[in-house]
Amino acid sequence: MTDLSVAEPRSLPHPLRFLEGGGEATRLILDRDWSNHPLGEPGGWSEALKATLSTVLNSPESMILAWGREELTFFFNETYFPLLGPRLEWAMGAPFRHVWADAWDQAEPIIRDAFAGRSRRFTDLPWKLNTDRGEADTWFTFSYSRILDGQGEIAGLFIFTNETTARVRADAALARSQAELRALNETLEQHVQERTAERDRVWQLTNDLMATARLDGYLLHVNPAWTRVLGWxxxxLLTRPFIEIVDAADHAATADVVARLAAGELVTNFVDHVLTSDGGKRTIMWTAVPEEGSDLFYIIGRDLTEQHAVEDALRQAQKMQAVGQLTGGLAHDFNNLLTGMMGNLELLQVRLTKGRLDDLDRFVLAAQGAGRRAAALTQRLLAFSRRQTLDPRPADVNRLIAGMEDLLRRTIGPANALEVVGAGGLWTANIDAGQLENAVLNLCINARDAMPDGGRITIETANKWLDERAARERDLPPGQYLSICVTDTGTGMDQRTIERAFEPFFTTKPIGQGTGLGLSMIYGFARQSGGQVRIYSEVGEGTTMCIYLPRYAGTAETAEDVDAAVVLDRVGGGTVLIVDDEATIRHLVDEILDEVGYTVIGAADGAAGLKVLQSGARIDLLITDVGLPNGMNGRQVADAGRSLRPGLKILFITGYAENAAVGNGHLEPGMELLTKPFSLDALVGKVNEMMRSA
Structure with a gap:
């Protein structure tokens, strides 16, 4: 770049010598075509312009000369170059409002003030500019002052200007850092106090159980959550050993945790059941940390009771969604069964109308068979959905399986060998015997189907004590269980099949040979009974399916207890109140019980039944459907009946029985359950049995 500022004097023609010393700015003036410019060629400019522009060009400060009154011609010196960016090539001599078009709205009022004699200085004034020259957000320090000619008229403006964006940003960053440092220094003590207050608030307000305890089993400090959650x-809490409020079934596992803490081990995710002051239980997951060199440890417990309930509800909803997606297929199956029942009954009616009484049993048996198949499909659906009401009784599982052995052998066929290995001294289980029989039968059918060329099926029972680790692997609380395992020598399952085995309607059997509900039903029965099902299998190595059921602390009922004789021709005595919104069922119960000698009173809903119970009529037995209309369900009718007539015997009849309606799936003393559809002899037998009981 040629530096004209150091050119020899008189290096320019005489009329242009006022441009000497301007360096590259002079070059820009000389290179511009001024022939059509309002100012004309530089040599003909006024002496005032030449003198003023010479001052600007030779100044070391960043300066602008805006010459004119209405249209300001833009001049600048070499120091000003960096502020223009790509505008530098054309800005010299251009109109001010074109050079700084993006700032003109902000600059114009300042220029008017300067022309009016109100010269001003601005420091770090923010400007919003286009980004062709750099950042949009910028800051400038400048002053505007007017120039008067010899007659006192306004000739232009002097502008001293510097961009201060970098310094403003640096100052702002420095100011922020200093402010942060001051704040940190000034509030350090306040922060400590706040953290302490926050810790105290957490201790006071959290719903987690927090405590300091000793290895001798006593609590030293507890937060208020203990009282809120447990009621104590x-x-x-502080005046007795903690073990006294732990469920007895968890005592051994709790003692093991204390021993691990005494050995200096950190304990996490330990789950037990803690008793509440009102007699309930809460499921708590603990983390415990020992203090090194002392007998103290610190514990935090989280109440999982509601979380488990929500998880169960979510799983239930997912299962119900799957059932809903296949409603069409189920409707097809039921329609086929209904066609079989209705068709055979219509044929029976035609035969009777024509007086043809021979071979009528064939149509009756066909209709009954279709009805039983429909009932079986319904039971499978209910068991899968875990809304099937259980009728649990203490049972000898070995004796129950032994009683099924002939049926199982006929079911699996002669190509398969069956071995039953019953554990000696097997514990009692409190279960619905019919549902367990159905589960074992389904497992044997699955095992048979997994061995198309024949093989061996082994049914084995055993007592199991599950510690914390083993119980966690099976998704069960620690404790005593009995297992019923069915093992085959068949094709086995891969991991993906095992993961989906309990899904509704999932089956690996050919179309038409499996509903996909068998294992789902078994899973539902086991979970509702407080147990679990697990699959152990490898492809080509066979499969073992194990049902785990909680031990029942009692003795099993004898066969005579369970299978009371049903005598259909026995003459009954007493009055029965039947509450059912389905008229055909009321009339059916009325007819059959009247036939064997009982007096029957009918009611179409809970309110009508309650009126009968409030009357002076003799009622020896209340039979009520669980699902009743008009705001009062069967359980509410039963509770009202018991309050009016203590000791009233109650028989629930139900086709689905929501758990809550009959006490979470379990019946109180003096209550029995009969599941629809039921046979007439089953109804009479159950009524006779209840009437005979004290």
């Missing part, structure tokens, strides 16, 4: 006062 602080005094009650």
């Amino acid at each position: 006062s602080e005094e009650e």
Whole structure:
């Protein structure tokens, strides 16, 4: 670049010598075509313009000369170059409002003030500019002052200007850092106090159980959550061993945790059941940390009771969604069965109308068979959905399986060998015997189908004590269980099949040979009974299916207890109140019980039944459907009946029986359950049995 500022004097023609010393700015003036410019060629400019522009060009400060009154011609010196960016090539001599078009709205009022004699200085004034020259957000320090000619008229403006964006940003960053440092220094003590207050608030307000305890089993400090969640006062908690409020089934596992803490081990995710002051239980997951060199440890417990309930509800909803997606297929199956029942009954009616009484049993048996198949499909659906009401009784599982052995052998066929290995001294289980029989039968059918060329099926029972680790692997609380395992020598299952085995309607059998509900039904029965099902299998190595059921602390009922004789021709005595919104069922119960000698009173809903119970009529037995209309379900009718007539015997009849309606799936003493559809002899037998009981 040629530096004209150091050119020899008189290096320019005489009329242009006022441009000397301007360096590259002079070059820009000389290179511009001024022939059509309002100012004309530089040599003909006024002396005032030449003198003023010479001052600007030779100044070391960043300066602008805006010459004119209405249309300001833009001049600048070499120091000003960096502010223009790509505009530098054309800005010299251009109109001011074109050079800084993006700032003109902000600059124009300042220029008017300067022309009016109100010269001003601005420091770090923010400007919003186009980004062709750099950042849009910029800051400038400048001053505007007017230039008067010899007659006192306004000739232009002097503008001293510097962009201060970098310094403003640096100053702002420095100011922020200093402010942050001051704040940190000034509030350090306040932060400590706040953290302490926050810790205290957490201790006071959290719903997690927090405590300091000793290895001797006593609590030293507890937060208020203990009282909120469990109901015990602080005094009650601190004045007795903690083990006294732990469920007895968890005592051994809790003692093991204390031993691990004494050995200096950190314990996490330990789950037990803690008793509440009102007699309930809460499921708590604990983390415990020992303090090194002392007998103290710190514990935090989280109440999982509601979380488990929500998880169960979510799983239930997912299962119900799957059932809903296949409603069409189920409707098809039921329609086929209904066609069989209705068709055979119509044929029976035609035969009777024509007086043809021979071979009528064939149509009756066909209709009954279709009805039983429909009932079986319904039971499978209910068991899968875990809304099938159980009728649990203490049972000897070995004796139950032994009683099925002939049926199982006929079911699996002669190509398969069956071995039953019953554990000696097998514990009692409190279960619905019919559902367990159905589960074992389904497992044997699956095992048979997995061995198309024949093989061996082994049914084995055993007592199991599940510690914390083993119980966690099976998704069960620690404790005593009995297992019923069915093992085959068949094709086995891969991991993907095992993961989907309990899904509704999932089957690996050919179309028409499996509903996909068998294992789902078994899973539903086991979970509702407080147990679990697990699959152990490898492809080509066979499969073992194990049902785990909680041990029942009692003795099993004898066969005579369970299978009371049903005598259909026995003459009954007493009055029965039947509450059912289905008229055909009321009339059916009325007819059959009247036939064997009972007096029957009918009611179409809970309110009508309650009126009968409130009357002076003799009622020896209440039979009620669980699902009743008009706001009062069967359980509510039963509770009202018991309050009016203590000791009233109650028989629930139900086609689905929501758990809550009959006490979470379990019946109180003096209550029995009969599941629809039921046979007439089953109804009479159950009524006779209940009437005979004290």
